Amino acid sequence: MKIYTVFVExxxxxxxxxxxxxxxxxGLTDMVLINPCELKDDAYYQAMHAKEVVQNASIYDTLDEFxxxxxxxxxxxxxxxxxxxxxxxxxxxxxxELGKKMNxxxxxxxxxxxxxxxxxxxxxxQCDVLVSIPTSDEYPIMNITHAATIIxxxxxxxxxxxxxxxxxxxxxxxxxxxxxxxxxxxxxxxxPEHKERQANIIVKRIIGRAFIAGRESRTxxxxxxxxxxxxxxxxxx
Amino acid sequence: MKIYTVFVExxxxxxxxxxxxxxxxxGLTDMVLINPCELKDDAYYQAMHAKEVVQNASIYDTLDEFxxxxxxxxxxxxxxxxxxxxxxxxxxxxxxELGKKMNxxxxxxxxxxxxxxxxxxxxxxQCDVLVSIPTSDEYPIMNITHAATIIxxxxxxxxxxxxxxxxxxxxxxxxxxxxxxxxxxxxxxxxPEHKERQANIIVKRIIGRAFIAGRESRTxxxxxxxxxxxxxxxxxx
Numbered sequence: 001m002k003i004y005t006v007f008v009e010x011x012x013x014x015x016x017x018x019x020x021x022x023x024x025x026x027g028l029t030d031m032v033l034i035n036p037c038e039l040k041d042d043a044y045y046q047a048m049h050a051k052e053v054v055q056n057a058s059i060y061d062t063l064d065e066f067x068x069x070x071x072x073x074x075x076x077x078x079x080x081x082x083x084x085x086x087x088x089x090x091x092x093x094x095x096x097e098l099g100k101k102m103n104x105x106x107x108x109x110x111x112x113x114x115x116x117x118x119x120x121x122x123x124x125x126q127c128d129v130l131v132s133i134p135t136s137d138e139y140p141i142m143n144i145t146h147a148a149t150i151i152x153x154x155x156x157x158x159x160x161x162x163x164x165x166x167x168x169x170x171x172x173x174x175x176x177x178x179x180x181x182x183x184x185x186x187x188x189x190x191x192p193e194h195k196e197r198q199a200n201i202i203v204k205r206i207i208g209r210a211f212i213a214g215r216e217s218r219t220x221x222x223x224x225x226x227x228x229x230x231x232x233x234x235x236x237x
Numbered sequence: 238m239k240i241y242t243v244f245v246e247x248x249x250x251x252x253x254x255x256x257x258x259x260x261x262x263x264g265l266t267d268m269v270l271i272n273p274c275e276l277k278d279d280a281y282y283q284a285m286h287a288k289e290v291v292q293n294a295s296i297y298d299t300l301d302e303f304x305x306x307x308x309x310x311x312x313x314x315x316x317x318x319x320x321x322x323x324x325x326x327x328x329x330x331x332x333x334e335l336g337k338k339m340n341x342x343x344x345x346x347x348x349x350x351x352x353x354x355x356x357x358x359x360x361x362x363q364c365d366v367l368v369s370i371p372t373s374d375e376y377p378i379m380n381i382t383h384a385a386t387i388i389x390x391x392x393x394x395x396x397x398x399x400x401x402x403x404x405x406x407x408x409x410x411x412x413x414x415x416x417x418x419x420x421x422x423x424x425x426x427x428x429p430e431h432k433e434r435q436a437n438i439i440v441k442r443i444i445g446r447a448f449i450a451g452r453e454s455r456t457x458x459x460x461x462x463x464x465x466x467x468x469x470x471x472x473x474x
Contacts (some may be wrong), residue, residue: 022383027373049376096394134394136264137288142386146259149383150390157333157371189463199460202453211445213328216439223436226426231467 001102003155004070004109005148006032008063008123008139011115013039016054018145019044019112024050026152027159031057032066032109063123066109073106077119078151080141092132099154101129112148171216178217179204181224188231238339240392241307241346242385243269245300245360248352250276253291254283255382256349261287263389264396267302268294269346300360303346309444310343310409314356314364315388317378322435329369330446336391340447343406349385365412387442407454415454416441418461425468 005023010016016039019237020031031053046050060066067075079092093101102108111127113119124130133150135142170178182203185198242260244406247253248425257268257280268290281288297303316329324426330338339345348364361367368386372379407415419440423433449457 018380018383021376024376025372025379025383027375048380049378108438112333131436133390135262138264139258139261141286143255143258143285144261146255146262146386148382149379149386153370153387156373177252185464186460189460189467191463195456195459198456202456203460206443206447206453206457210443212443216328216443219436219439220443223423223426226428227422227464230426231290231464 002030002107003028003102004030004032004066004072005152006063006066006111007036008034008037008111008119009114013037013043014046014200015115015145016043016057017048017050019148020047020050020053020057022145022149022152024053025149026156028152029056030055032070033057033059033207034063034066035061059232062173063126064110071107071108072109074108074129075111075127076129076131077109077111077124077135078113078131078147079124080118080132080135080147092130095131095133095151095154098131098151099158100155102155102158110148110151111143115144118144170212170214174214174217174221175207175212177221178207178212178224181221181228182207184229185228186226238342239267239344240265240339241267241269241309241344241473242389243271243300243303243346243348245271245275245348245356246351250280251273251283252352252382253280253294254285254287257284257287257290257294259382259386259389261290263387263393265389266293268289269307270294271300271303272298274340275433294398300348300363307346308344308409309346309390310406310412310474311345311366312348312450313345313366313368314348314361315350315368315370316361317369317372317383317384318353328442329367332368332370332388335388336368336393336395337394338446339395343408347385347388349381365442367442367450381440394467407449407451411451411454411458412449414458415444415449415461418458418465419444422461422465422468 005019005028007016007019010033016033023029023031036059039054043054047054060069076098111119111123126156131151133142133147183200186199191199241297242256242265244253244256253270253273253276260266260268273296276291280291284291297306313335348356348360350360368388370379370384420437428436
């Protein structure tokens with residue numbers, strides 16, 4: 001799969017830089033500019049460590065030239081204004097749905113429209129898929145590079161499964177050991193039965209909800225073991 | 238639930254505007270600025286139709302003043318650099334996990350750090366929860382307002398699909414009592430100093446990350462008190 005990020009008729013060169021930076025943050029490198037404004041210094045300045053994305057951008061006069069030159073197989077359009085029910089061509093999917101569906105082969109074009117007016121109706125009709133970001137009804141119009149970032153994020157999220165390498169989440173067994181140790185400690189506290197049960201449930205829930213890392217669970221296990229043996233002592237005296 | 242979006246020591250006033258616009262796109266209105274740069278025209282210009290978010294921003298000299306003034310119950314920090322194995326305090330959750338856990342009552346502060354340096358270690362240690370956006374290893378450093386937008390989006394996405402019920406979250410004081418009790422217990426375990434510190438931080442993080450309900454915190458407090466007094470006995474014998 002190859003993903004092209006296409007900025008259609010950008011009006012502000014700083015935005016080209018912001019877009020390039022976000023692309024690289026999410027592992028995208030192929031930028032396409034259709035009939036862009038002049039690329040001033042801020043296109044490079046705002047790109048920060050993604051200057052090469054701007055430098056290597058492919059520039060075309062029209063979308064059609066780009067589609068045929070790069071043999072695009074799927075065109076994804078972004079729209080901030082989902083159409084009503086009467087307007088079938090504009091019914092969009094969410095960025096999340098897009099991300100889940102993007103594990104396909106082919107050359108995919110992600111289109112982002114002009115800062116002011118977005119993509120035209122004609123451009124939207126050329127798209128195979130439309131994506132719209134769920135936003136507040138009160139102010140749904142996002143800055144274009146912020147909107148694009150959410151699309152990149154959802155695509156990246158689904159491509160690469162979290163957690164990041166050295167952030168291993170505690171295994172089921174790890175958590176089970178923590179729960180067992182906690183239950184052993186709680187059993188020594190002379191609680192009435194229903195209270196003991198309640199305390200056990202709450203501890204188990206908290207352990208489940210906290211997304212404990214493997215490393216954390218090992219430290220915690222050591223601490224609970226120490227507590228468990230100290231209470232043992234007091235109980236046996 | 239009330240969510241405060243806190244920009245700590247912003248350096249560029251345009252970014253305050255970008256942040257305000259994204260906030261409003263996702264239904265957030267309470268902006269807090271800690272020791273900000275001068276608010277120039279571009280703070281209002283970049284906000285577009287969210288100028289009132291900037292105009293109504295609360296400004297404080299320090300984070301602590303804000304925390305106590307607004308009675309903050311949960312502090313969420315964003316970090317672009319999740320720590321390695323040696324760096325326990327920095328183990329973060331994903332924006333998605335945060336969004337799913339945010340359906341609680343209380344006053345929540347979302348902290349975003351300086352453009353250049355992010356949040357300091359001290360600020361990160363004050364946080365109950367750390368969030369990190371999964372990004373490309375090649376260029377993980379995002380523009381701050383683009384990163385914030387992803388957090389807002391995930392919170393909004395989950396708010397929309399899972400309506401808030403009346404789960405009361407433990408207050409800051411409730412959690413503080415839990416942390417203090419845990420620290421008291423851990424101090425009796427004869428750990429070397431760095432191990433004790435590590436165990437304390439892990440327990441604090443887990444308490445923060447689990448979004449403990451008020452009812453749960455009361456049961457847990459009782460359990461920790463019992464443990465604390467039992468270990469006392471063994472120690473004094």
